[in-house]
Amino acid sequence: MTAVDDKTVVREYFNATGFDRWRRIYGDGEVNKVQLDIRTGHQQTVDTVLSWLQADGNLAQLSVCDAGCGVGSLSIPLAEAGATVFASDISEKMVGEAKERSQATLGQSTNPTFAVQDLETLSGRYHTVICLDVLIHYPQDKAAAMISHLSSLAESRLILSFAPKTLAYSLLKKIGDFFPGPSKATRAYLHREAAVVKILESQGWTVQRNAMTKTSFYFSRLLEVTREKG
Numbered sequence: 001m002t003a004v005d006d007k008t009v010v011r012e013y014f015n016a017t018g019f020d021r022w023r024r025i026y027g028d029g030e031v032n033k034v035q036l037d038i039r040t041g042h043q044q045t046v047d048t049v050l051s052w053l054q055a056d057g058n059l060a061q062l063s064v065c066d067a068g069c070g071v072g073s074l075s076i077p078l079a080e081a082g083a084t085v086f087a088s089d090i091s092e093k094m095v096g097e098a099k100e101r102s103q104a105t106l107g108q109s110t111n112p113t114f115a116v117q118d119l120e121t122l123s124g125r126y127h128t129v130i131c132l133d134v135l136i137h138y139p140q141d142k143a144a145a146m147i148s149h150l151s152s153l154a155e156s157r158l159i160l161s162f163a164p165k166t167l168a169y170s171l172l173k174k175i176g177d178f179f180p181g182p183s184k185a186t187r188a189y190l191h192r193e194a195a196v197v198k199i200l201e202s203q204g205w206t207v208q209r210n211a212m213t214k215t216s217f218y219f220s221r222l223l224e225v226t227r228e229k230g
């Protein structure tokens, strides 16, 4: 499958069965045990990012780009905490849901700003660029290009999460359960942490914080890298 195919498949998935599935997982309604486990793991990733940003005490001065924002699980609390957030996603349906959730939490606020856009075509500069649980949908070469592009948008900090390759085969098997039925067409790709760090370091980034979220069905390596504003 080519990279272009991957993106088309991912877009279609998150506008159809993937939307229904992930909207539920990223919600608070009733779900099955596997989905509940993934919900718990994902929330831990979001909470870790929020705690890192809040610990620095300068959220109100920050412009943040949340690339592949999904239903706004991070963007909405970040905006609530004072950051200026630009949130975008390739899926129109996910962005529609994010807007509804934002309105329910923040009223008619123009922060976050939402856009339906794939992250490869994003432009502009942000203090911090964040991309959570998106790279899992792309093979290595494509993920490397995405990381490089995100890097070009970030002035001082980049925060990425991905499924690490170290847990390889057992993880692959479990990830198969994430996409049951017709959505099997959506593949899950694991990425070697060393390879991701190498790409980041080649662009002048230094790892500052590193965390791993691991539940039974959810695995995500979280990296925060920083560099002097250039």
Ligand code: SAM
Residues within 6 Å of the ligand: 007, 010, 011, 014, 022, 026, 067, 068, 069, 070, 071, 072, 073, 074, 088, 089, 090, 091, 094, 117, 118, 119, 120, 131, 132, 133, 134, 137
């Ligand atoms: N980052 C969100 C979170 O952690 O709550 C959502 C994670 S969800 C597993 C993956 C999201 O990435 C989906 O909403 C999907 O539409 C989006 N996505 C996938 N490929 C993308 C791309 N190339 N550009 C922008 N968004 C993309």
